[in-house]
Amino acid sequence: xxxxxxxxxxxxxxxxxxxxxxxxxxxxxxxxxxxxxxxxxxxxxxxxxxxxxxxxxxxxxxxxxxxxxxxxxxxxxxxxxxxxxxxxxxxxxxxxxxxxxxxxxxxxxxxxxxxxxxxxxxxxxxxxxxxxxxxxxxxxxxxxxxxxxxxxxxxxxxxxxxxxxxxxxxxxxxxxxxxxxxxxxxxxxxxxxxxxxxxxxxxxxxxxxxxxxxxxxxxxxxxxxxxxxxxxxxxxxxxxxxxxxxxxxxxxxxxxxxxxxxxxxxxxxxxxxxxxxxxxxxxxxxxxxxxxxxxxxxxxxxxxxxxxxxxxxxxxxxxxxxxxxxxxxxxxxxxxxxxxxxxxxxxxxxxxxxxxxxxxxxxxxxxxxxxxxxxxxxxxxxxxxxxxxxxxxxxxxxxxxxxxxxxxxxxxxxxxxxxxxxxxxxxxxxxxxxxxxxxxxxxxxxxxxxxxxxxxxxxxxxxxxxxxxxxxxxxxxxxxxxxxxxxxxxxxx
Amino acid sequence: xxxxxxxxxxxxxxxxxxxxxxxxxxxxxxxxxxxxxxxxxxxxxxxxxxxxxxxxxxxxxxxxxxxxxxxxxxxxxxxxxxxxxxxxxxxxxxxxxxxxxxxxxxxxxxxxxxxxxxxxxxxxxxxxxxxxxxxxxxxxxxxxxxxxxxxxxxxxxxxxxxxxxxxxxxxxxxxxxxxxxxxx
Numbered sequence: 315x316x317x318x319x320x321x322x323x324x325x326x327x328x329x330x331x332x333x334x335x336x337x338x339x340x341x342x343x344x345x346x347x348x349x350x351x352x353x354x355x356x357x358x359x360x361x362x363x364x365x366x367x368x369x370x371x372x373x374x375x376x377x378x379x380x381x382x383x384x385x386x387x388x389x390x391x392x393x394x395x396x397x398x399x400x401x402x403x404x405x406x407x408x409x410x411x412x413x414x415x416x417x418x419x420x421x422x423x424x425x426x427x428x429x430x431x432x433x434x435x436x437x438x439x440x441x442x443x444x445x446x447x448x449x450x451x452x453x454x455x456x457x458x459x460x461x462x463x464x465x466x467x468x469x470x471x472x473x474x475x476x477x478x479x480x481x482x483x484x485x486x487x488x489x490x491x492x493x494x495x496x497x498x499x500x501x502x503x504x505x506x507x508x509x510x511x512x513x514x515x516x517x518x519x520x521x522x523x524x525x526x527x528x529x530x531x532x533x534x535x536x537x538x539x540x541x542x543x544x545x546x547x548x549x550x551x552x553x554x555x556x557x558x559x560x561x562x563x564x565x566x567x568x569x570x571x572x573x574x575x576x577x578x579x580x581x582x583x584x585x586x587x588x589x590x591x592x593x594x595x596x597x598x599x600x601x602x603x604x605x606x607x608x609x610x611x612x613x614x615x616x617x618x619x620x621x622x623x624x625x626x627x628x629x630x631x632x633x634x635x636x637x638x639x640x641x642x643x644x645x646x647x648x649x650x651x652x653x654x655x656x657x658x659x660x661x662x663x664x665x666x667x668x669x670x671x672x673x674x675x676x677x678x679x680x681x682x683x684x685x686x687x688x689x690x691x692x693x694x695x696x697x698x699x700x701x702x703x704x705x706x707x708x709x710x711x712x713x714x715x716x717x718x719x720x721x722x723x724x725x726x727x728x729x730x731x732x733x734x735x736x737x738x739x740x741x742x743x744x745x746x747x748x749x750x751x752x753x754x755x756x757x758x759x760x761x762x763x764x765x766x767x768x769x770x771x772x773x774x775x776x777x778x779x780x781x782x783x784x785x786x787x788x789x790x791x792x793x794x795x796x797x798x799x800x801x802x803x804x805x806x807x
Numbered sequence: 808x809x810x811x812x813x814x815x816x817x818x819x820x821x822x823x824x825x826x827x828x829x830x831x832x833x834x835x836x837x838x839x840x841x842x843x844x845x846x847x848x849x850x851x852x853x854x855x856x857x858x859x860x861x862x863x864x865x866x867x868x869x870x871x872x873x874x875x876x877x878x879x880x881x882x883x884x885x886x887x888x889x890x891x892x893x894x895x896x897x898x899x900x901x902x903x904x905x906x907x908x909x910x911x912x913x914x915x916x917x918x919x920x921x922x923x924x925x926x927x928x929x930x931x932x933x934x935x936x937x938x939x940x941x942x943x944x945x946x947x948x949x950x951x952x953x954x955x956x957x958x959x960x961x962x963x964x965x966x967x968x969x970x971x972x973x974x975x976x977x978x979x980x981x982x983x984x985x986x987x988x989x990x991x
Contacts, residue, residue, distance in 0.1 A: 320938065327979070328972035362986070363979035370946070370978050373953030374890055374925070 315351060322346065323355045330356060331363050388412060388427060395466040397425055397473070416461075416473065423461060424477070428470040439470065446472060448515050449538045456506025458526070458536045477534050483522035486597055493631035496599045500636065501662050502533045507591060507655030510538055511584045518582055520590035521571040522597065570603060574618050574646050585648040587655065592643025599636070600628040604644060618646075624736070635665020638741065675733065678802035682726040685755075685790055689719035692762055692783050699765050699776050708768055715761050722754040741803070755791035759784040880944060880962065883952035887929065890951065894925035924985065931984040935977065942977040949974060 326345060330338040346352045392399045400413035403424060414425035446463035459475040485491050517538050526534045573589035576582055596604040604622035607613040622644055625637035639661045645651045652658050696712040725747050732743045762784035770777040936943035948959040960970040
């Protein structure tokens with residue numbers, strides 16, 4: 315058929331398909347009387363059109379979930395290599411997981427059948443082998459042990475320890491968590507991550523679905539280093555117009571637990587796990603995802619752009635230090651987070667110590683309040699001295715003391731307020747105000763001593779009072795404050 | 808839109824389509840991941856929204872394309888590639904070949920075996936492209952990207968009425984190709 319004939323066919327069809335068969339036949343007879351091939355082709359197309367029903371009427375995308383889900387399940391009882399497949403335990407991004415019995419060792423395992431499209435590329439296969447070896451080298455009670463990567467009839471399977479229990483996702487969804495579970499869970503999880511990080515393995519896809527709680531109440535992390543196949547940037551193949559299967563990363567991803575650098579396709583390292591740890595603990599502690607948005611895309615946008623609400627106010631029963639640890643894990647810039655899970659372990663440790671010493675913040679608060687009252691007392695004393703011995707010097711001393719006392723009392727009040735209302739920022743505020751307050755205390759003491767010297771020749775009592783208040787302020791600043799601070803927060807900043 | 812500026816998308820000269828395709832593909836894949844593995848039931852994005860989101864994301868990135876239509880076309884083609892590759896990887900051809908003639912025609916008309924049909928549809932589309940590239944684009948936009956008549960017409964710069972007629976022709980032609988492969 316020539317292109318001229320095709321053009322005629324198209325033109326005729328586009329008119330005829332809306333006509334009744336009789337009208338269409340008349341149209342063809344009138345317009346294409348000279349060309350039987352054109353008439354025949356139009357009639358054939360019209361016949362197809364009338365039979366086509368819903369063909370292509372609904373976008374394929376509507377069927378996509380089903381399309382991607384038709385990864386065929388293995389029937390229970392099937393023997394794969396030395397494994398006898400049992401019931402399906404679940405499915406992850408990379409394939410289905412089955413209960414299976416290994417005939418060689420007579421043990422039961424969890425066998426993950428990797429979806430064929432993920433492992434067709436030899437380079438991808440090699441990477442999986444490497445990562446399975448790394449994961450298999452991990453031995454930690456908090457890490458689900460990988461036994462073997464099996465290649466059976468061209469398919470890949472990962473055999474790993476069968477963990478009896480439920481996932482943290484189940485606990486979050488059912489609300490079965492308790493405030494007292496948060497800290498032990500966070501510590502065990504951080505310890506498991508730290509062990510992996512020490513062995514050079516990064517999880518890359520830490521999320522509540524990948525953390526199991528065993529029957530005896532401990533946590534175990536699944537899928538170390540094997541949960542996510544990073545998609546290789548399309549190279550020469552894609553430029554030639556072919557999209558290699560290995561680039562088909564549709565199943566990849568749990569965007570809600572991805573760190574900003576991961577979303578943006580940047581380098582992934584231990585600090586990426588640190589971020590996911592923060593999201594997970596936040597969600598576990600509060601039941602609310604820190605970046606929850608109305609749609610997954612909105613969540614991704616929030617991960618990139620928004621700071622989450624502090625965890626502390628959402629979980630008043632939790633040791634305050636924990637929410638500070640979580641807040642630091644959730645920093646956008648990897649360099650602002652903990653460098654690895656080992657550092658989280660350390661920070662949680664201090665948080666617990668501080669938490670156990672929880673009542674000691676009362677001493678610290680009392681100290682702040684009393685010192686503020688002493689400030690006021692010293693200002694009153696300076697005023698009284700000015701009344702008794704009115705010279706330009708005593709007036710100046712009173713004015714200076716009044717000003718310093720006000721500034722000092724405001725700063726201490728600010729600290730107490732921060733400690734009560736905005737705990738995550740307290741450490742920073744204490745650092746910021748520490749030196750100025752020490753200077754204020756020294757100045758107040760010095761001015762009081764000056765007042766004492768001025769009044770010494772006139773009245774003994776105010777002079778002695780001024781000296782004792784000055785000594786009190788000095789001692790409080792140098793001896794008492796570091797002690798109450800250390801008791802409350804474990805540092806002297 | 809730092810993702811895109813980071814990959815050089817904000818340059819004043821739009822990069823050639825061959826370079827764009829993989830990047831758009833990346834974007835689509837990322838977005839596709841959301842609705843396919845959505846964490847919570849009920850939060851799955853509709854497939855149409857998928858392409859729209861990708862489109863809007865890129866269109867709002869400071870219009871790095873001279874032509875938004877260009878991008879819609881790339882997005883639709885990427886969807887076709889993604890889905891066809893996936894169907895191939897799942898052994899769709901075998902299932903497709905297993906259907907007998909009668910069931911095949913019925914199944915096509917019922918739009919039942921979407922996944923199994925994809926590789927065959929892809930090949931037929933490639934043949935259609937050789938005859939009439941615009942019709943192949945049209946099928947990509949309507950079927951793979953899920954655009955409405957109006958949106959697809961806009962992307963192809965033709966009127967909706969014209970598009971409806973071309974769409975009818977493309978469907979009839981492809982239906983014949985798929986239901987009577989021997990005659991093609």
